[in-house]
Amino acid sequence: MKRADWLAAVLYFLIALPALQAARAGEAAAEKPLPATTEAALLMKDIVPEAPVYIRVFKEESELEVWKARPNGRYALIKTFPICNWGGTLGPKRTQGDSMSPEGFYGVTPGAMKPDSKYHLAFNIGYPNALDRALGRTGAYIMVHGDCRSVGCFAMSDKLIEEIYAFVRDALAAGEPSVPVHVFPFRMTDANIKRHADNPARDTWGPLKQAYDDFGETREPPKIGMCGKRYVVNSLTPVGMDPNAACPALIGKRLAPLSPRLSRRLAQNDPSLEARGKKMKTAQESSSIYGFFTSLSWGSTTATISAENRPARQSSDASLGAVQPLLGP
Template identity: 55%
Template sequence: MNRHPLRFLIAIAAVVVLAGCSQFVGDNRHNVPLNKELVARLAEIGSSPAQPMVIRVYKQSSELEVWKRTNSGQYALLKTFPICKWSGALGPKIREGDHQSPEGFYDVTPALMNPKSAYWLSFNVGFPNKFDQAWGRTGTNLMVHGDCRSVGCFAMTDEGIKEIYALARESFRGGNRSFQLQLLPFRMTDANLAQHAASPHAAFWGNLKQGTDAFDRTKQPPAWDVCEKKYVFNPPVGGLDPAGACPVTPSTVMANF
């Protein structure tokens, strides 16, 4: 018989806690291979896991699209994932604590990937970017993650984020330094813009449409920069002053607002 039952229970509890910690440390969720269905779909569109990718998010329809570069050199839609939840209303994030999910063009690098997220897996969208900073917008830890809960983020199902994270991981392993993330209020059609013409964000959305139109037309992610406090797409030079004058060339796509 154990003469010190309290010590025995404490010892058992310690073992359980340590086992839990060991299990977390050894967690390999971020290295789970792509499933067979995704690999087959990649082959179907003429792509592979190592090819570059683009993600497009549409708030209004709660959809996240993954596009992959194909053997033709153009990008094709690989898969559309349902978004469980995003927070706030249509429109950009303005300040820390406004519970808004951001909108704009972002570049996600390996440094923004979070394999040990409390929300299964996640990646930071890169807010605030150069455009956001030009407008003095603030916010931190804006993510695409699992767990189907959101306060300013884009929450996916755990199954969805597993696939999205694995696609990003394999693209980085293929030597790609980033992927473009287009966070959009809705599908950027003329009809949708006309429907929201009275919104205070109408000019901003018209600026975003310049970039989405470039992608739709060429099936290539447009390079983006910021000048005159607006996005400029496929500029002739990079490193623009976000408050300075925009370069004007026939190949540069800008919105006038």
């Protein structure tokens, strides 16, 4: 090699060295285990570190919650992380370049992990989902990442994204196919809904309110379906993930285990219902979006529990307000 070529190679290496060091630091960050204090707290609650994860994001409060499954299938709040920055205002993201952070139901798959992100670490939450695309919403690469800067993503500090990343990485490695990430405009209490009654995005918040309330009762991540260009939350009748498909005439809701007696009665009344699934709470005529949230009638099929025999419904606002994370931020 000529001296000039050798000097050029050395110069190139010196110039590239900072980038190589940064890449190695990123790889090391992506491989960091959960902090020992976090693992100890999980084990004390009989939660294995690789247990399934559920993430909730609240824009107005600038908070990200990490929940993990306990052996009984219920989820425990592990930690609430402060969000450095998110983009835009309350309401869903609609177009590429609007700098808005989305709202809705998303998920992180193994291919969405970004250990080499220029924002320290990142994972893609999956916007736009099928419903977003059906509604004509555009944009891409909405991440939870580090570096505290955002033009539509949810930006954390570098230290906090390392722990959040480890939670998601370990759950995916243990077999969780997709970590649900549900993004809310705020904590969906009745008081907050009333406070934002004049917000133009209010008509998009119905399913988010349902998911928030259902989780407050069950501590199980809500099951999300799509049909009729809308979300369906915890449906009794099977609903797929095709937002352009027609919705069933009756959908219903399931939240708690069915008694054998009610299971048999449901099957006799309508064999097409998932009688061995979970307990019906409400039903609606799919032609009415508002009926989806308010109806208590099955039409000609009687399968509801009488008001005097129905157990009192616990206030999800109160129950969620009483939840304390296992660990502080």
